Amino acid sequence: MYLNILVYGRLEKPVLEDLKSRHHVKFFKDNSENTPEFRDFLSIADGIIGLSLQVNSELLDQAPNLKIVSNVSVGYNNLDVKALSERNVMATNTPGILTDTVADMAMGLILSTARRMPELDQYVKSGQWLDNLTEEHYGVDVHHKKLGIIGMGRIGQAIAKRAHFGFDMEILYHNRTRKEDAEKEYDAAYLALDELLQEADFICLITPLTKETEGMIGKREFQLMKKSAIFINVSRGKTIVETELIEALKAGEILAAGLDVFEKEPLELDNELLTLKNVVTLPHIGSSTYETELQMSKLAAVNLEAGLNGEKPPNLINAEVWN
Template sequence: MPKIVVTGQLAEPALKVLGEVGEVWVAESQLGPDELRERVAGAHALVTMVGDRVDGAVADAAGPDLAVVANVAVGYDNLDVKALTERGVTVTNTPGVLTEATADLAFGLLLMCTRRLGEGERLLRSRTPWTFHLGFMLGAGLQGRTLGIVGLGQIGRAMARRAKAFGLEIVYSGRNRAPAEVEAELGARRLPLDELLRSADFVSLHCPLTPETRHLINADTLRTMKPGAYLVNTTRGAVVDEPALAEALADGVLAGAALDVFEKEPEVEPRLLELENVVITPHLGSATVETRTEMALLAARNVAAVLSGEPALTAVTA
């Protein structure tokens, strides 16, 4: 039977799908680069997580039978798609199934940082004495203000729908203009990035990580942002220069930030951990039982299709 290597834990329904088309080996913890190359030897399929770096060397270690690499994520910046496809390997991802869960978390993070919810909980858990008064722990309201969305793809649009329901005006930037019907539905206006940063009270990042978007938010662009603005990142950590963000937050250039992803996961820029005006969560964007199960199932179905000689459901290209 075909050998299938899975680099992390998957929901049981997905393992069942894989077990019907091959012999499955599942890693108990994240594999280091050397162990990954060792484990994939002779594999026909590889199911990967966002923390796995899979390039031509990994494909070569697997050998000529490797047919598919199925990434359990919508982003695939951890895969060298060009090198894999040049070796005849189909590369797949899991778009669509995590859209609503990630948008839920992104909007929740916006509320957490603007309303100082993390701060308030820490105050109570520390048993610090407090008394209610009208100036106590004031945050920022949302209604009538502007949310700037960087990357109006599926998740960005879902975030915009939530924001519109809360009375926010929507502006966006991105490589491509959204269809007219989407702009009309959301009441969204497309702006150049620098203008979006100057005008938005809140900025939410939903762009893919590419060479062009790596450290898109850096010391220069942070200085461009509207004074007192808030930043939310649920896309990829490397879109933000974390040391520069920490400095901007400490200096009061920004009012606050909320981050679910980090450039060197699981590490977090130490200065961010020391700031009260930062909300941080450990890559929970898609972390619901339903969503993670659907992601795993889609990855497994992609593997099953390719090993059965059929087209992948969600193939990606370089």
């Protein structure tokens, strides 16, 4: 069946070319949704596949033929699931594939922030390494420290596995529900959020962005942390209050932060985070390895074509549409 497929933001080339060989496909870059070309194609689109397109009632009103939106990501805070369901449009995501890749990156943030690797890399490259290092340049140990994980889903547990077995870290966690398998496997201790914030040496936030988690870590939470604590965010930028993180870092309320996500992406050049030496900033690279991105694109395409062919997609978010 030859269908109209709108590709937005990102889809790996082999998957894009495969779709083009069998369908009428148009690719649109980020922030192109207000162009006439986008609106014209949206009006005939049978399916949307890609990353970060804000799918809301306004957009759906312009897409009368739409049957499915296939996200190339695990998170789907860009989708108004209620609006999609009201119009009987399926929504899908790509869980599972990126778990280990994101967990690797989270551990990389923990290590690079604790040992100040990006900062000291620039120290060497700028020609400042002229003598032996002093205490001024020391980092802190990661091994045998307490790691507090907020959000013990697939990725949280993969981080716990690496930290516990690889670095002999003591695992603390907070989650909506107890995870007894994680408690047994990684000797993880379930704590109330405030208690975790007070006890952990490293705090890793890996929750989805929802109404309940938006802004969940702010001034009060940073003040509960140890002054020696390092905060890592690999969830979504809006799960924290970014200005209050900046103030906590400047005031010495916490030691450092490692961030892969931000309230506004790409990060604006006047953002104070870029001026702070005790912050490691990454451009939202959680799943960004070729192997993982290709597998996510492939799964998104499987979801898309299943929905378009009248079959239940393997990763359907709004099951009520199928029911």
